[in-house]
Amino acid sequence: MTDTVERKTLTRERLLDVYRTMRTIREFEERVHAEFATGEIPGFVHLYAGEEASAVGVCSNLDDRDTIASTHRGHGHCIARGVDVGEMMAEIYGRKTGSCHGKGGSMHIADLSKGMLGANGIVGGGPPLICGTALAAKIKGTGGVSVAFFGDGGSNQGTTLESMNLASVWNLPAIFVAENNGYAETTSSTWSVASDNIADRAAGFGMPGVIVDGFDFFAAHEAASEAIARAREGGGPTLIEMKFTRYFGHFEGDQQTYRADEVARARAELDCLKRFADHVTETGELSRADLDAVDAEVGTLIDQAVESAKAAPLPTEADLLTDVYVRY
Amino acid sequence: MGDAIVGVVANPLSGRDIRRLVTQASVFPTAEKANMIQRMLTAFGAVGVQRALLSTDLGGISASVLRAIQRHRPQGPQDARWPEVDFLDGQPIRQTAQDTVDAVRRMVTAGARVIVCLGGDGTARVAASAAGDVPMLALSTGTNNVFPAVREATIAGLAAGLVATGMVPAESATTRAKLLEVRTGDRTETALVDVAVSTERHVGARAVWDPATVTQLFCAFAEPDAIGLSSVLGQLHPVTRHEPHGVTARLAPDAPRHVLAPIAPGLVVPVGVREIEPMHPGVVYPVDASAGVVAVDGERELTFGPGDPPSVRLRTDGPRCVDVPAVLAASARLGLLSKGRNT
Numbered sequence: 171m172t173d174t175v176e177r178k179t180l181t182r183e184r185l186l187d188v189y190r191t192m193r194t195i196r197e198f199e200e201r202v203h204a205e206f207a208t209g210e211i212p213g214f215v216h217l218y219a220g221e222e223a224s225a226v227g228v229c230s231n232l233d234d235r236d237t238i239a240s241t242h243r244g245h246g247h248c249i250a251r252g253v254d255v256g257e258m259m260a261e262i263y264g265r266k267t268g269s270c271h272g273k274g275g276s277m278h279i280a281d282l283s284k285g286m287l288g289a290n291g292i293v294g295g296g297p298p299l300i301c302g303t304a305l306a307a308k309i310k311g312t313g314g315v316s317v318a319f320f321g322d323g324g325s326n327q328g329t330t331l332e333s334m335n336l337a338s339v340w341n342l343p344a345i346f347v348a349e350n351n352g353y354a355e356t357t358s359s360t361w362s363v364a365s366d367n368i369a370d371r372a373a374g375f376g377m378p379g380v381i382v383d384g385f386d387f388f389a390a391h392e393a394a395s396e397a398i399a400r401a402r403e404g405g406g407p408t409l410i411e412m413k414f415t416r417y418f419g420h421f422e423g424d425q426q427t428y429r430a431d432e433v434a435r436a437r438a439e440l441d442c443l444k445r446f447a448d449h450v451t452e453t454g455e456l457s458r459a460d461l462d463a464v465d466a467e468v469g470t471l472i473d474q475a476v477e478s479a480k481a482a483p484l485p486t487e488a489d490l491l492t493d494v495y496v497r498y
Numbered sequence: 499m500g501d502a503i504v505g506v507v508a509n510p511l512s513g514r515d516i517r518r519l520v521t522q523a524s525v526f527p528t529a530e531k532a533n534m535i536q537r538m539l540t541a542f543g544a545v546g547v548q549r550a551l552l553s554t555d556l557g558g559i560s561a562s563v564l565r566a567i568q569r570h571r572p573q574g575p576q577d578a579r580w581p582e583v584d585f586l587d588g589q590p591i592r593q594t595a596q597d598t599v600d601a602v603r604r605m606v607t608a609g610a611r612v613i614v615c616l617g618g619d620g621t622a623r624v625a626a627s628a629a630g631d632v633p634m635l636a637l638s639t640g641t642n643n644v645f646p647a648v649r650e651a652t653i654a655g656l657a658a659g660l661v662a663t664g665m666v667p668a669e670s671a672t673t674r675a676k677l678l679e680v681r682t683g684d685r686t687e688t689a690l691v692d693v694a695v696s697t698e699r700h701v702g703a704r705a706v707w708d709p710a711t712v713t714q715l716f717c718a719f720a721e722p723d724a725i726g727l728s729s730v731l732g733q734l735h736p737v738t739r740h741e742p743h744g745v746t747a748r749l750a751p752d753a754p755r756h757v758l759a760p761i762a763p764g765l766v767v768p769v770g771v772r773e774i775e776p777m778h779p780g781v782v783y784p785v786d787a788s789a790g791v792v793a794v795d796g797e798r799e800l801t802f803g804p805g806d807p808p809s810v811r812l813r814t815d816g817p818r819c820v821d822v823p824a825v826l827a828a829s830a831r832l833g834l835l836s837k838g839r840n841t
Contacts, residue, residue, distance in 0.1 A: 180699075180700075252546070259713065278731050334593035335646045356647050360556060362697065366510070366528040366557050366558035367528075367557070369514060369518075370520075370525065370527070370528075370770065373525055378515065378518045379516050379518060379525070380515060380516050380519050381514045381515070382516075382703070386701075386702075388701060388703075389702050389704070390558040390698040391702070392516065392700075392702040392703040393516050393519065396520050396703075397519055400519070408519055413593070419654075449700070449801070452801065453699055453700075453789065453801055453803055454789075454803055455699065
């Protein structure tokens, strides 16, 4: 088919980038998991490990014109959108050098320069935001698209449902990515989501809805690529449901008495990084040595991020009233 | 002779893939899959099927049927009782094709005489790989439906029931389908309709909707009124399901001959076709590509590189399929559904 919108081909360099980003998210989250247990990190953290293929599969199709809105489980989306990992770690530690000067924390990391509208403590808070940015892109004719990530819990929020309706009515370049990791906090989505699949709800809003194996980067990338190309061409919104499992609890400290051994199986058999590595080495597109080199590089990056974050200063009393109001 | 048992396997994920996005493929609702099973249970009961074995799933089909069974009250003597229904639970549900394989194997072991399969071509292909010699009846609830029939479930249920009870002998009302076997390295896959070689490198979203990526096509049969890749050869070199041969061709966008083909629901595109030749059973046809993906029945399944060039072989020992019109014609001939006499 001839496309007027370019789909990003997965060259060797791009595959390396994809692996580096997924590995960075995994290492970041595994490290935050370990560091949180020491008690040095204030507040709550919700980890994205296991879900990397979704954030990277979607965001690897985006460019500078585009924006995303994230969730309380937002580290992966931030990293996939290119937010500085050192500043993110500092933010989580509540330090002045953080993405939001240490005043937001894990659930409020935002970087507008990267088109990252913010992690969001409000479940279902992201979808209305992207209706705004998608409308702006449409009116200005930038060709930009906006993506909202939300979970199975978020999929039940009125804000999400209203946003899907509005996006369809206004034919917005908006992509709704439902990251169905099986549980809204401790409530199973098979109980709390009344439709059998979140994707099934798309029909009610007059948009296509597809289900994607959220552990498979290539499936996520391809579905997102088609949805984003369609949106850029004026084809309107799409709902993509990623089905997978999160590797850690709802938040760090969650005892997870509500679920059994699914994580062990997912880590062993379904893991997105493992599947990606096995596949690209089998096709010969990348070698194990290429991947090992990325692993080492990422390990160093995360070590440095933690070290710098711990050494960075905390905000002072004088910082209390900065960044509160914006003149526009 | 043992009990008249029918197995029903339903794929909760059929009719949900990326073709909803890249074409205008239909969404097949879970509720309708559950309704189809209920209509079949009525038909099974009417012709004396004693037990039905149902697959379980997390997509809501088996849960919906269970609720219906608990509420089901026959409305008088003319309303058939449903057979005893056993849900094949107690085994982990992986939400992959393995669930279909596991369910069908259990049905075969439990003595099912017919296995009804609800899904698209992909589901039928997977079910066929596990059904052994038990007759299959594939009903369409998927996207590309060449192998499974679009047919009212009540009628399918009557046909399955008449075969399972032995009222219509299986030998006279089933046909043996053809099968394509793909080998690459130590991996083997089968297809019931077509095998396509694609220049894509990844399985990704599985479906094939860009004909420019397809370089070679092998079809067990190619019907002029088909949907999907086999429609390409269906227009140029039709082969029926019952002929002993298949057909293969090389495809290229710059080929001198093009055919307008409905390669997916809502997608009618010109496809360039080079050499076409018949496929003979048992002959091994090599794939002319050093790397790519092999799609079976329209879904990318196997990746290959220079070290493991794939080959394709047509086999005539595919699944046994219930011929629904033949069963009901036999029933008419034998008066199986009629009572009393002409006045």
